[in-house]
Amino acid sequence: MKNEKYVIESFLFVSGGPLLIDQVKGVLDHLDPHAIRNLFNELKTEYEDNGRGIKIVEIAGGFQMVTNPDFSDYLKKYYKRKHVERLSRPALETLAIIAYKQPITRLDIESIRGVNTDGVTRNLSDKGLIRIVGRKDISGRPFVYGTTKQFLEYFGLSSLGELPKMEEFSNLLTRNDKKKNSSNNEKTNDSSEVKDTDTSSPQNKATSDALGG
Incomplete structure (x- = not known):
């Protein structure tokens, strides 16, 4: 399987919190924890290098997608409008x-x-x-x-x-x-x-x- 990195990306997108290496290994059991961590880091670098609105950070023992703090001012305006919903x-x-x-x-x-x-x-x-x-x-x-x-x-x-x-x-x-x-x-x-x-x-x-x- 050649697309493990993007499979992990899809896991990150749907996870309700930090995604653990063990959780990924439970599905991609042909990968060892070190290889999974490397794929997480590759994704993390990709997102950072492309200046996307989403970043991947390591938190609470896992990895999670979060909004890019560079766009925090825009997010505050957005949430201010959403606040009344x-x-x-x-x-x-x-x-x-x-x-x-x-x-x-x-x-x-x-x-x-x-x-x-x-x-x-x-x-x-x-x-x-x-x-x-x-x-x-x-x-x-x-x-x-x-x-x-x-x-x-x-x-x-x-x-x-x-x-x-x-x-x-x-x-x-x-x-x-x-x-x-x-x-x-x-x-x-x-x-x-x-x-x-x-x-x-x-x-x-x-x-x-x-x-x-």
Whole structure:
């Protein structure tokens, strides 16, 4: 196989956190750890030499794609515009779980929500609302997530102690869903669209129960 380096690049793109050499070896088992590290470094150099908007850095024992700090001023302007955008129901649910249960692993988040959260977790991380805060001291030592200072700023909080009670947050999600359903009903009779925001769905109910609703 001649494209191992770009296979690793694809792993980096979809990984929700630092990608470990052992994780790569679990798939590309014909490569030894030294060869895998060399491929990581080749990719790292490629990105740096081409002045791309993405860099590859070594962090928390693995490698991860991050934004190039040279473009931080543009990113700040971008996020300032994105700041006013409403978070989706899945994003709010996932963020609530992390906020109230942190530090928490992605597996634990998915156990509560009942669905895969890779994309949502990546989105929240890209928005700077959550970050990896360490590893859980269990088999495999998975990453654990927590909220950020930007999370507090986003919701106008000075500390996590100002978070509403879990029951209040769960009720807020339910009220928002009812408003969204009402709006959808006025715009379309498509039952599938209404179903997407149905608070009686197993995933929404599981999250509500976990948050005390």
